[in-house]
Amino acid sequence: MGYKIDYPRELAVKTLYEINHNKAFVNIALKKSLKDPKLSSIDKPFVNTLVYGVIKHMSYCDWVISNHSKIKLKKIAPMLLEILRIGVYQVFFLDKVPHFAAVNESVNLSKKYSKGKSDKFVNGVLRSILRNKEEILQHRFEGDEKLTIQYSAPIWLVKMLKEQYPIEVVEIFFEESMKNAPITARVNRLKTTKEELKKSLATEGIGVEDGKLRDYSIIINQFSDISKNPSYQEGLFIIQDEAAMMTVDLLDPKPGEKILDMCSAPGGKTTHIGEMIKDTHGLTARDIYDHKLKLIDENCKRLGLKNVQIELKDGLKFYPEDEEKYDKILLDAPCSGLGILRRKPDIKWNLSEEGIKAIIQIQKSLIKNAFDYLKPGGILVYSTCTINRQENEEVVHDLIENNKSASLLSLKGIDESILLNKHFVQTFPKEGQWDGFFMSKIQKRT
Numbered sequence: 001m002g003y004k005i006d007y008p009r010e011l012a013v014k015t016l017y018e019i020n021h022n023k024a025f026v027n028i029a030l031k032k033s034l035k036d037p038k039l040s041s042i043d044k045p046f047v048n049t050l051v052y053g054v055i056k057h058m059s060y061c062d063w064v065i066s067n068h069s070k071i072k073l074k075k076i077a078p079m080l081l082e083i084l085r086i087g088v089y090q091v092f093f094l095d096k097v098p099h100f101a102a103v104n105e106s107v108n109l110s111k112k113y114s115k116g117k118s119d120k121f122v123n124g125v126l127r128s129i130l131r132n133k134e135e136i137l138q139h140r141f142e143g144d145e146k147l148t149i150q151y152s153a154p155i156w157l158v159k160m161l162k163e164q165y166p167i168e169v170v171e172i173f174f175e176e177s178m179k180n181a182p183i184t185a186r187v188n189r190l191k192t193t194k195e196e197l198k199k200s201l202a203t204e205g206i207g208v209e210d211g212k213l214r215d216y217s218i219i220i221n222q223f224s225d226i227s228k229n230p231s232y233q234e235g236l237f238i239i240q241d242e243a244a245m246m247t248v249d250l251l252d253p254k255p256g257e258k259i260l261d262m263c264s265a266p267g268g269k270t271t272h273i274g275e276m277i278k279d280t281h282g283l284t285a286r287d288i289y290d291h292k293l294k295l296i297d298e299n300c301k302r303l304g305l306k307n308v309q310i311e312l313k314d315g316l317k318f319y320p321e322d323e324e325k326y327d328k329i330l331l332d333a334p335c336s337g338l339g340i341l342r343r344k345p346d347i348k349w350n351l352s353e354e355g356i357k358a359i360i361q362i363q364k365s366l367i368k369n370a371f372d373y374l375k376p377g378g379i380l381v382y383s384t385c386t387i388n389r390q391e392n393e394e395v396v397h398d399l400i401e402n403n404k405s406a407s408l409l410s411l412k413g414i415d416e417s418i419l420l421n422k423h424f425v426q427t428f429p430k431e432g433q434w435d436g437f438f439m440s441k442i443q444k445r446t
């Protein structure tokens, strides 16, 4: 072999092949790749950037490739396509990678992973793209293409959201979803204060600024793994989006109440509830996956919560012993996750219209059971991290229409800019700020 393969890029291509060709989950495939002993810790962020970058900008990369390839995209061998994609991604989105390196490394990879003259093909396509880079960048996308190519959104998703929101809202949503999300953290007020935490983080060399939506949140200006830091290990904070934090404020849990967090892993909101009730008894956290219960347990332990009852229970099953048992219930339902595309861009490729229909049925069953578990006078907060109105308002309305004792509460004291109307909070992903979250509050009449 008269050429040397760059290992991080090779690993990125193999990971993308697993994801796009063998339908592996990004987080699982990437986690496995990043554990590769041959990968140095300095190179891990690069592999991460390449994999997530290609997934985020996949339609744009494919558009560029298809305009410079004599072979139709569908006819290009899957591994070769991933090799071309990482080449294009580096050329258009990574300022620090010299163009020659991006091209040469892709050509070398094609020599290793493909037969025949594929290295010449890759070289030809990428060099043609380089020659025309300025012209490509000048291209102005119009109409749906702006969303489906520039922002790499699936057409069915664009159509679905256009039926639900004005086009300007949909455009801003997809534009914002392409940006990087901030790392926000909730101060664990059981152990520290915001000012004390800021001092601890400063001594660890980490800069922070105050959160925008909650006065107990901070934005961390650090993009490497923070979980080894002493302040993290001591449980002084938990990484959590600010809109997610708001959900628990809406529930307003109090010591002495019986509280159920029905779909609770990994425990971001459970630990917030635990903190607000000062770790008194009465909080139960459930999830359907055993391995996820461990994450709740770990988070509780790290944050110093000793009294959360963690249970493996399926929210879709009705447990008669739980009927009218709880004062407050949080149903943070499994959902399409459209509000967190910045953090998990693969969501847009894994979702389908049929998949969303199935999720809606699950949400309707979960909310029905949750409501039955409320004491008369009890409060249910239904939340999701999506902006899909069918999973949000429609699920809530379905409950209200089928339950005479359910009443939708007006949300008071909330900034109007994040209210869809007086009954529903809907945040949209916002640069440097929160994710897309939906929240509503329902009471069981006495």
Ligand SMILES: C[S@@+](CC[C@H](N)C(=O)[O-])C[C@H]1O[C@@H](n2cnc3c(N)ncnc32)[C@H](O)[C@@H]1O
Pocket (backbone or CB within 6 Å): 244, 262, 263, 264, 265, 266, 267, 268, 269, 270, 286, 287, 288, 289, 292, 313, 314, 315, 316, 332, 333, 334, 335
């Ligand atoms: C949006 S996440 C919850 C996030 C959590 N509230 C937090 O703040 O960390 C939804 C959770 O619902 C769980 N889930 C899905 N189907 C369920 C079911 N039938 N019963 C209980 N939990 C379920 C998933 O495993 C997932 O952990």
